[in-house]
Amino acid sequence: MMLAPYPISTFRPTPVRCANDRQALFSRIAPVYDNLNDLLSLGQHRIWKRMSVSWSRAKLGDRVLDVCCGSGDLAFLLSNKVGSDGKVIGLDFSKEQLMVASSRSSTKNCLKNIEWVEGDALDLPFADDWFDAITMGYGLRNVVNKQKAMQEILRVLKPGSTVSILDFNKSNEPLASSITELMIDNIVVPVASVYGLSEEYRYLKSSIREFLTGQELEKLALEVGFSTAQHYEIGGGLMGCLVAKN
Numbered sequence: 001m002m003l004a005p006y007p008i009s010t011f012r013p014t015p016v017r018c019a020n021d022r023q024a025l026f027s028r029i030a031p032v033y034d035n036l037n038d039l040l041s042l043g044q045h046r047i048w049k050r051m052s053v054s055w056s057r058a059k060l061g062d063r064v065l066d067v068c069c070g071s072g073d074l075a076f077l078l079s080n081k082v083g084s085d086g087k088v089i090g091l092d093f094s095k096e097q098l099m100v101a102s103s104r105s106s107t108k109n110c111l112k113n114i115e116w117v118e119g120d121a122l123d124l125p126f127a128d129d130w131f132d133a134i135t136m137g138y139g140l141r142n143v144v145n146k147q148k149a150m151q152e153i154l155r156v157l158k159p160g161s162t163v164s165i166l167d168f169n170k171s172n173e174p175l176a177s178s179i180t181e182l183m184i185d186n187i188v189v190p191v192a193s194v195y196g197l198s199e200e201y202r203y204l205k206s207s208i209r210e211f212l213t214g215q216e217l218e219k220l221a222l223e224v225g226f227s228t229a230q231h232y233e234i235g236g237g238l239m240g241c242l243v244a245k246n
């Protein structure tokens with residue numbers, strides 16, 4: 001009989017700690033990520049994403065960046081905003097997510113103004129003052145160094161331009177936090193477990209606990225050098241959007 005190399009009762013799956021763990025996690029969920037977002041949010045994430053893109057103030061002809069683009073939802077919305085004279089860069093460090101994004105652009109019959117770039121949000125491969133607007137959807141909570149990510153966004157954003165950062169809202173209200181955690185424990189994780197991805201979606205709960213409140217996000221943005229920062233609660237307080245101007 002083969003013995004497990006650890007006492008079974010104390011075994012826990014590897015916690016998601018470093019950038020490599022997170023990259024691997026997002027690559028594993030890539031094939032089902034879009035469908036699960038539609039299912040779990042009852043399609044609401046599309047509304048939150050449209051709001052976020054509109055707060056970025058991206059307009060016709062702009063050169064814009066979607067950091068941590070994943071399968072590309074925000075980049076596709078930006079593509080329509082900037083039109084054929086504009087340019088969208090979608091950047092992510094997961095090849096698998098970018099492959100889903102790229103295959104969606106070929107089936108979506110969308111404008112040919114999007115470029116998918118494999119890269120690190122903590123070391124953006126762009127010149128200073130390069131973009132007219134930037135978006136980041138469900139990315140900031142997942143990077144290992146939030147301050148560095150904000151500094152990089154500020155560096156590549158033109159003076160006077162805006163970044164719009166959509167994510168879960170870490171509420172100050174214990175009741176609101178408990179509702180979010182109850183939904184994750186009782187709806188999100190059980191649904192994800194059907195696809196063998198319960199640990200990947202359980203990570204959502206710890207990442208929200210470790211995230212910043214709206215006030216803390218505003219403070220971080222001002223500390224790194226943005227001139228204004230405003231956090232809006234949306235989706236009944238479940239989500240939030242930080243809008244900051246260079």
Ligand SMILES: C/C(=C\Cc1cc(O)c2ccccc2c1O)CCC[C@H](C)CCC[C@H](C)CCCC(C)C
Pocket residue numbers: 029036037040041042044045138141142183184188200201203204235236237238
């Ligand atoms: C948009 C959603 C998830 C994005 C997402 C973000 C991450 O950081 C992840 C990390 C690891 C794995 C997966 C993800 C990930 O999918 C979907 C969010 C769904 C909500 C948890 C549940 C929303 C429930 C309600 C039905 C929505 C109704 C809102 C109400 C009408 C105000």
Ligand SMILES: C[S@@+](CC[C@H](N)C(=O)[O-])C[C@H]1O[C@@H](n2cnc3c(N)ncnc32)[C@H](O)[C@@H]1O
Pocket residue numbers: 019022023026027067068069070071072073074091092093094097119120121122136137138139142143144
């Ligand atoms: C929850 S998904 C969000 C995807 C998409 N923006 C959306 O709104 O659906 C988070 C994405 O951030 C990416 N990501 C996390 N850390 C990153 C980093 N340091 N550099 C680039 N991408 C990163 C992951 O690969 C993943 O695709």
